[in-house]
Amino acid sequence: MARSHLTLAALATAAVQGLDAAGAQPIGSGSHGDFEAALVTGTDGRHWIIRIPTSERAEAEQSADLVALRALSTGIRGRLPFAVSTFAGQTPVSGTRAVVYEFVHGRKAALDDIEPGGELADSVGRAVAAIHSLPTSFIADAGLPVLSPAEILRANITIMDRASATGLVPGALLGRWEGAAEDSALWQFAPTVINGALSADSLLVDSGSHGGEVVGMLGWHGLRVDDPARDLFWILGSNRAGAAETVIDSYQQARGSTDRQIERRARLYSELELAKWLLHGAQERSTEIVDDAVAMLHGLADSVRDDLSTTLSHHTMPVMAVDEVEAMLDRRRA
Incomplete structure (x- = not known):
């Protein structure tokens, strides 16, 4: 009780x-x-x-x-x-x-409160950028996870492999995810401090005339050094066309970021959330959760089949192997 x-x-x-x-x-x-x-x-x-x-x-x-x-x-x-x-x-x-x-x-925000071109969308982008601009040293000092691009990629591949082993993921999606994993251009990024559990539910906002600004943030249990795209994937679920673009543009401007692939990785993480939901259902032996996940996975497969704008692959830049990426990051840290 x-x-x-x-x-x-x-x-x-x-x-x-x-x-x-x-x-x-x-x-x-x-x-x-x-x-x-x-x-x-x-x-x-x-x-x-x-x-x-x-x-x-x-x-x-x-x-x-x-x-x-x-x-x-x-x-x-x-x-x-x-x-x-x-x-x-x-x-x-x-x-x-x-x-x-x-x-x-502050009042709790809802995803649909974030309007394209609005004050809140701009504030969200700047808030996330501020987190990602924090020094990574305090994360290591606290004993929290500090992951490299290679470790991050391997963790994602593990999720893909486990989801594939269920036999319930549409082949088109598996091919899409595998293509992203094999495209080394996507994984050329510098890990940053991330909240790690960010969603619209995390945000506390004021009551400004144009949607407000972020005045507080809840839920820090995922704090670590990881892919900055993980703190942005949730905004892609917005039903407001252009909202995600406003947030990501504001984020990129605030950070002066040159990570051109961050939105593609965010999209991959968004899709892999469905794979995680499927795996959770399988672990809990919940037919209801598994059926729900399978339905969403098939819906996703249908929605991206002919939509080239949401491709996860990128073939216009030279492809580097994962060990080359790690060497590049080591040189940058030196």
């Missing part, structure tokens, strides 16, 4: 020294209802979020989020144009722990 918001408020006072709760209200938390959560208001007017994981996956996510928040020092946060929550305290409860964070003000 779920705990009431009043019970959660009492736990918050136990977790944070000096917190005197004056009120509380339940809030949604987690993408699949994986947390019991409440917004707690103190007698001093400050606001706090308390969350208790309800699954092993959520508990692992929460633990990773805490490591990331500790890695985001005051100096690192000062480089970001938005607020990041701060760990405030914790208390044991029912074999897990309740964790309290300082509340970050």
Whole structure:
């Protein structure tokens, strides 16, 4: 039975020294209802979020989020144009722990709030660029993953191979993904700090007249050094024509980026999310999830079959082997 918001408020006072709760209200938390959560208001007017994981996956996510928040020092946060929550305290409860964070003000964004050419789309691009411009050294210092292009490519190939082994992925899609994996031009990029779990649900925005600006960002459990395209694939799911282009253009301008293949890799990651959903269904032995994933995969195959604008391959640049890419990156770091 779920705990009431009043019970959660009492736990918050136990977790944070000096917190005197004056009120509380339940809030949604987690993408699949994986947390019991409440917004707690103190007698001093400050606001706090308390969350208790309800699954092993959520508990692992929460633990990773805490490591990331500790890695985001005051100096690192000062480089970001938005607020990041701060760990405030914790208390044991029912074999897990309740964790309290300082509340970050802002309204939750929806994907369709991001309009092409709008203020919010431009702000999203600049916010993501700010993350990717952070120094990579603090990630290594915190013991978080630091991946090379070769490791990133191998991880994607593993997903493709596992999805192929199910026999449920349309052959046209497998060929499309394999072509992308074999096209070394796509993998000539410099890994950056990434949020790693970014989506529209991560964004907190103000209420500006043109859609607002990003004022906060939630969910840092995927923080690492990886492909910057991973933080952009979600915007490709927008139903607003031109929204993704505005975000990516703003991002490229803010970073002064020369990564011409970032959108193609983002598209690949977007498509591989369906493969991951299929693999999750197979692991959970859920016919419902598998059927859903297969239907989406076939829909994707139909949508890209004759659409050359969404090709994942790129054949106008010299092709380099993966070891050549690694050597090039080593020279750049030297």
